[in-house]
Amino acid sequence: MDSEAASIRDEANELLKAQVHVWNHMLSFINSMSLKCAVELGIPDAIQRHGKPMSLAELETAICINGEKAQSLGQLMRALTQSGFFEKKIVIKSDDKEEGYVLTKAGQFLVRENPLAVTPFMLTVLDQDAQKPWHCLSNWFHNEDRSALQTAHGKTLWELVNNMPKFKDYFKEATANDNRLVATYLFDNSEEGNLGKALFEGLNSLVDVGGGTGAMTEAIANACPWLNCICFDLPHVVVDLQGSKNLTFIGGNMFEAVPQGDAILLKSILHDWNDEKCVKILKQCKEAIMKSDKGGKVIIIDIIICNQAEDHKLLETQLFFDLQVMVLVKGKHRDEAEWHKLFLDAGFTQYKIISKLGVRSIIEIYP
Numbered sequence: 184m185d186s187e188a189a190s191i192r193d194e195a196n197e198l199l200k201a202q203v204h205v206w207n208h209m210l211s212f213i214n215s216m217s218l219k220c221a222v223e224l225g226i227p228d229a230i231q232r233h234g235k236p237m238s239l240a241e242l243e244t245a246i247c248i249n250g251e252k253a254q255s256l257g258q259l260m261r262a263l264t265q266s267g268f269f270e271k272k273i274v275i276k277s278d279d280k281e282e283g284y285v286l287t288k289a290g291q292f293l294v295r296e297n298p299l300a301v302t303p304f305m306l307t308v309l310d311q312d313a314q315k316p317w318h319c320l321s322n323w324f325h326n327e328d329r330s331a332l333q334t335a336h337g338k339t340l341w342e343l344v345n346n347m348p349k350f351k352d353y354f355k356e357a358t359a360n361d362n363r364l365v366a367t368y369l370f371d372n373s374e375e376g377n378l379g380k381a382l383f384e385g386l387n388s389l390v391d392v393g394g395g396t397g398a399m400t401e402a403i404a405n406a407c408p409w410l411n412c413i414c415f416d417l418p419h420v421v422v423d424l425q426g427s428k429n430l431t432f433i434g435g436n437m438f439e440a441v442p443q444g445d446a447i448l449l450k451s452i453l454h455d456w457n458d459e460k461c462v463k464i465l466k467q468c469k470e471a472i473m474k475s476d477k478g479g480k481v482i483i484i485d486i487i488i489c490n491q492a493e494d495h496k497l498l499e500t501q502l503f504f505d506l507q508v509m510v511l512v513k514g515k516h517r518d519e520a521e522w523h524k525l526f527l528d529a530g531f532t533q534y535k536i537i538s539k540l541g542v543r544s545i546i547e548i549y550p
């Protein structure tokens with residue numbers, strides 16, 4: 184092949200590669216939707232219950248699908264095995280060998296009975312009504328609505344969550360499961376397990392600002408019996424909630440005042456707000472810890488966007504979350520420089536990144 188022909192061939196190959204890239208992006212929704220389908224069919228639960236590698240025929244019977252769809256079930260399983268949710272293992276049956284599916288670590292997160300299941304979160308995010316704002320996104324860029332969710336539904340996220348029982352229940356379950364995972368990481372008995380205790384050691388009180396229905400606050404209160412914990416959220420969120428020996432629920436508005444405490448926890452709060460609102464919240468938190476004779480600190484659990492794309496999957500997941508909060512509440516996720524600016528603008532002088540929690544980090548900030 185002469186050099187001109189080789190360069191035309193290279194160009195054509197580059198074009199085809201670019202086409203694959205565009206097609207892959209265009210079809211990425213199939214990752215989400217096939218996973219949603221598997222969860223709705225109860226496939227992860229059936230494999231878990233089976234307790235050993237499960238053949239396609241056994242799976243078909245267990246989830247009671249229409250007999251005409253057996254081949255399609257095989258296609259679904261092939262795609263999700265390729266995506267890392269299931270794995271194929273060989274089962275020896277008398278003198279015969281058969282292939283069966285088992286759950287991978289990621290697949291186990293889809294089992295409904297798993298107290299750490301991501302299933303409620305997934306069913307919320309992928310619900311048809313929750314997907315609607317994505318179809319309005321380009322409209323929203325032109326209109327005056329605060330969020331694409333409002334363009335789609337005429338309601339804020341919290342109005343939607345509180346008025347639609349399916350969202351209310353899933354949201355509650357989703358945050359409870361996530362908080363359980365974070366608590367497991369903070370308080371398990373490995374060396375890292377001392378991290379939670381180290382965070383709260385020497386403190387008498389903690390206020391979990393925007394603590395929702397208190398799943399995280401309760402886990403901290405149980406693991407640190409010396410700590411008086413307050414779960415602080417909007418009055419209607421905490422109105423009927425019962426505390427315990429070292430857990431109290433207080434209703435209020437974090438933009439107006441925050442209960443006094445040696446430390447304040449802000450978990451998954453600041454990404455919902457613009458810089459101006461975040462500075463307001465942080466200033467209220469600073470005032471609340473300054474009243475404490477322990478000097479105090481604010482503990483933030485949230486995403487720090489990693490600018491160097493060493494871990495492509497991590498960065499991609501962080502950017503997905505960034506767009507997700509943008510669509511839902513016009514929120515945003517921040518990189519380290521943006522976080523630092525917020526802290527300085529709110530009057531804090533130092534910060535320390537304590538640990539990584541998957542896509543999120545734990546940051547401590549000091550007055």
Ligand SMILES: C[S@@+](CC[C@H](N)C(=O)[O-])C[C@H]1O[C@@H](n2cnc3c(N)ncnc32)[C@H](O)[C@@H]1O
Pocket residue numbers: 358362392393394395396399415416417420435436437438449450451452455
């Ligand atoms: C994304 S959720 C985070 C819940 C919890 N921190 C967690 O990580 O599971 C945000 C919380 O902020 C609360 N919130 C919103 N506006 C608030 C306000 N003005 N004052 C107090 N809490 C507020 C919401 O009710 C909700 O529970």
